[in-house]
Amino acid sequence: MKLSTEISGLKLRNPTILASGILGETGGTLLNVARNGAGAVTTKSIGIKPKKGNKNPTVLETEYGLINAVGLANPGIDNYENEIKTALKSKIPVIGSVFGKNKKEFVLVSKKMENFGVNAIELNMSCPHARGYGVEIGEDKKIVYDIVKNVKKTVDVPVFVKISVHTNILSLAKNIEFAKADAIVAINSLRGMKIDLDLKIPVLSNKIGGYSGPGIKPVGVRTVYEIASNVKIPVIGCGGVMNGKDAVEYMMAGASAVQIGSGVYYRGVDVFKKICDEIKLWMKKNGYKRIDEIIGVALK
Numbered sequence: 030m031k032l033s034t035e036i037s038g039l040k041l042r043n044p045t046i047l048a049s050g051i052l053g054e055t056g057g058t059l060l061n062v063a064r065n066g067a068g069a070v071t072t073k074s075i076g077i078k079p080k081k082g083n084k085n086p087t088v089l090e091t092e093y094g095l096i097n098a099v100g101l102a103n104p105g106i107d108n109y110e111n112e113i114k115t116a117l118k119s120k121i122p123v124i125g126s127v128f129g130k131n132k133k134e135f136v137l138v139s140k141k142m143e144n145f146g147v148n149a150i151e152l153n154m155s156c157p158h159a160r161g162y163g164v165e166i167g168e169d170k171k172i173v174y175d176i177v178k179n180v181k182k183t184v185d186v187p188v189f190v191k192i193s194v195h196t197n198i199l200s201l202a203k204n205i206e207f208a209k210a211d212a213i214v215a216i217n218s219l220r221g222m223k224i225d226l227d228l229k230i231p232v233l234s235n236k237i238g239g240y241s242g243p244g245i246k247p248v249g250v251r252t253v254y255e256i257a258s259n260v261k262i263p264v265i266g267c268g269g270v271m272n273g274k275d276a277v278e279y280m281m282a283g284a285s286a287v288q289i290g291s292g293v294y295y296r297g298v299d300v301f302k303k304i305c306d307e308i309k310l311w312m313k314k315n316g317y318k319r320i321d322e323i324i325g326v327a328l329k
């Protein structure tokens with residue numbers, strides 16, 4: 030049974046990718062994810078200088094998923110070279126996630142990521158809880174176009190753009206394609222909140238966080254479906270992938286691969302192996318020999 034897939038020339042042994050922000054802060058944890066079966070790993074989003082992030086609590090569990098407001102805490106690009114070098118020992122593609130507050134920062138950090146050896150860049154323009162760095166940038170399609178175009182001019186590795194649904198996704202996706210990005214990653218977490226009934230205040234110190242996990246899967250699948258129906262560049266699905274059937278669903282909606290974040294929290298670091306086994310089982314039952322045969326079958 031063939032699980033291998035390809036995204037704009039980037040070859041993956043299977044379609045499961047570690048999503049940004051989960052276990053991605055050190056090279057050691059990225060290596061461990063690779064050993065546990067991932068087809069590729071994405072780093073934590075890295076910016077131009079070290080960033081502390083928000084005060085605790087930053088992650089909490091709700092009925093159907095997690096809400097986090099980590100706040101893009103990261104060591105800064107100049108302190109991240111060794112982590113990339115370690116992660117590259119895995120021999121699977123390493124995707125460097127980059128954030129910034131303007132075009133100059135995105136371009137600079139992307140170039141450094143490429144110099145450190147990453148196999149692709151993911152531009153995070155969709156963080157729902159880091160003021161000045163996230164959704165505010167990603168919702169302006171002109172700014173997005175400008176950043177993508179300039180990063181593309183600067184690096185040779187494939188460039189993916191991770192988007193939020195808090196925007197007009199179709200015109201944004203078209204602009205991203207027009208700027209010559211190599212793939213779109215959909216979706217980042219959704220803006221969410223939880224109130225403490227006794228204290229009568231939001232639980233997160235940041236008040237608002239990003240909602241992820243099982244509850245957001247239908248939104249992710251719909252977004253991938255709509256994007257894949259309207260642009261030609263590959264789409265990587267993300268949001269609530271917990272098991273093999275979730276991965277198959279995203280791929281039927283048009284995703285060439287899926288990213289897994291909260292699934293690591295719910296099922297452990299070997300979630301990648303587990304999901305690959307579940308995909309194989311589904312393929313066997315349904316008479317498929319190659320996973321890429323199901324990409325976009327629901328797009329009729």
Ligand SMILES: Cc1cc2nc3c(=O)[nH]c(=O)nc-3n(C[C@H](O)[C@H](O)[C@H](O)COP(=O)(O)O)c2cc1C
Pocket residue numbers: 048049050051073074088095097099101126153191216217218239240241242243245267268269270288289290291292
């Ligand atoms: C604790 C946590 C931290 C995250 N940090 C980042 C990040 O640094 N950059 C990013 O692009 N997405 C980040 N995300 C969003 C995930 O990559 C993913 O888009 C989202 O959680 C939806 O996928 P999931 O339902 O599989 O978790 C984070 C998510 C969580 C739960």
